Amino acid sequence: MPDPVIGSFELGNRLRRLSKQVPNVVAKAMYEEMKIELKEAKRRTPVKTGKLQKSGIIYQPAIDASNHISVTISFGVPDPYYAIYVHENLEAFHKTGQAKFLESTLLESAPYMAKRIARRIDLERGL
Numbered sequence: 001m002p003d004p005v006i007g008s009f010e011l012g013n014r015l016r017r018l019s020k021q022v023p024n025v026v027a028k029a030m031y032e033e034m035k036i037e038l039k040e041a042k043r044r045t046p047v048k049t050g051k052l053q054k055s056g057i058i059y060q061p062a063i064d065a066s067n068h069i070s071v072t073i074s075f076g077v078p079d080p081y082y083a084i085y086v087h088e089n090l091e092a093f094h095k096t097g098q099a100k101f102l103e104s105t106l107l108e109s110a111p112y113m114a115k116r117i118a119r120r121i122d123l124e125r126g127l
Contacts (some may be wrong), residue, residue: 027061027088029067029120033113034058034071041073041105046086046097052076053097076103 038058045113052075059072076083086092090099098104109116 008083018090023063023067023069025121026117027063027071029081029117030071031058031061032120033116033118035071037105037109038073039100040109044098044101045075046092046094046099046101052083056102073102 035058038056042053042056045056047053055077056073056075057077059074061069061071063069074080074083075087087100088103092099
């Protein structure tokens with residue numbers, strides 16, 4: 001029979017290692033999902049010259065001291081005002097694309113995002 005003290009000690013070590021890895025594992029999963037969101041948002045972006053569509057970028061995940069994880073997608077570098085105008089102008093007609101190209105993408109995915117991210121996380125690898 002295995003020694004319960006050694007087993008508890010090893011379990012504690014594994015859990016400590018895992019808890020240190022969780023933010024990075026989750027951040028990576030979030031980043032991978034946001035790449036899909038960016039691709040869809042670009043598909044919905046109005047195209048006049050193509051500059052706005054090409055300006056869509058995703059930033060590497062940020063993890064703060066409280067382990068809050070964020071991944072940012074943006075459009076419009078170097079002219080964010082134009083991107084905001086196009087994004088928010090519900091009256092404009094676009095042959096290609098639509099207003100709210102980023103917002104609509106994220107709102108449609110929001111109910112499914114946690115499950116999609118969870119599928120990407122494999123905590124077993126951290127043990």
